[in-house]
Amino acid sequence: MTRRPKGMRKVAEQDVDTDVVADGPMLQGSSDSRQQVSYIDLTDDQYPQRLRFRKDVVTELCHLLQPDLESQTRLRTALSVASKVTIALNFYTNGSFQGATADISNIFQFATHRSIRQVTDTLKKRRRDYISFPMTREKQLERATGFFRIAGFPRVEGAKGYTHVALRAPLTNPETFRHRKGYHSLNVQLECAHKYQIMVADDRYPGSSHDAFILWQTNVPGLFQLPNEGRGWLLGDKGYLLSTWIMTSLRNTTIPAQHSYNESHATTRNIIEQTIGILKQRFCYLDSSGLR
Structure with a gap:
């Protein structure tokens, strides 16, 4: 049986909300975590390459999906709607969970996967409004x-x-x-x-x-x-x-x-x-x- 890393076992044991940013220091019990990065932090040159949409379009998308994506936890490390949408768009653009998808928001892959799933399911739920x-x-x-x-x-x-x-x-x-x-x-x-x-x-x-x-x-x-x-x-x-x-x-x-x-x-x-x-x-x- 494959053993999970010590930090991952600790997360599972504490039943931490999967919307939470998960980086190395936090998994070891530290209260510090890297700052979340979202589309708001990208430069104008990064938008076409990373997200394929203009900033105002991504902002409108965040407002549209906010009721479904807003985290229910009050933990300061909970992922914001902007971060979740940024993660998903970056995955749609690059087609990979690895590399830039995780780096763009400074979170681990399991949190990346959950964000992509949440955004995708929410978009699909609203598809009849546009298709x-x-x-x-x-x-x-x-x-x-x-x-x-x-x-x-x-x-x-x-x-x-x-x-x-x-x-x-x-x-x-x-x-x-x-x-x-x-x-x-x-x-x-x-x-x-x-x-x-x-x-x-x-x-x-x-x-x-x-x-x-x-x-x-x-x-x-x-x-x-x-x-x-x-x-x-x-x-x-x-x-x-x-x-x-x-x-x-x-x-x-x-x-x-x-x-x-x-x-x-x-x-x-x-x-x-x-x-x-x-x-x-x-x-x-x-x-x-x-x-x-």
Whole structure:
């Protein structure tokens, strides 16, 4: 059995709040601890590299999440909301618990892990406030007009795509998570509007799940099958079946009109590929090459 370090046993025995800053001196019983560092202490040059957001955006995020993240303990070493958000954003950006993620806030890894979990769970709880597929006539017209301006494809209500987010092999049914390229992943389905707004994000299914299967587990098909609701269609790749509400590219094109259709379809649908690229560029932990 692996023995925990003496300091870690002491923390467990005293049942210290896991929101507490945990450094070497404190674990040995000293009342002193290193000063917490948050985004407030970063220089302007560090923001793009460490957090990928401007200072005012991070401040707004802290205010939004404060009711859920504020520590219930009165200990002076309790992590602040600003520190927790800084830790999480730094992890999303770098994709690693090691190195900069712990250093940026001067805390041990177990406290880092808990902060990331708290912030992630809180963000997920609020996702419906920001990720939605509005089907009012005004919104449908706005999206259709925006997509049409890209390459002349009419009545487009969204571009559909997917990305695989790598993860360590789960203990339960690991093979269902194995992607065809050999690594374990989640098959994350996304749909976006013409200005890169994400309207659907579904991360519930393992890497071996087929894209078309995942689509039918969402509420999206129903949006386009209600009377007088969906008046257009989505653009998808060849992994989806052609239907009255999802348009895919044509195979074996032989005439100019078919070539033009495919060109317009590919150019318009490319908005979802750009959206995924922006997400992975900003948040390295989403990229399989960034999994550490």
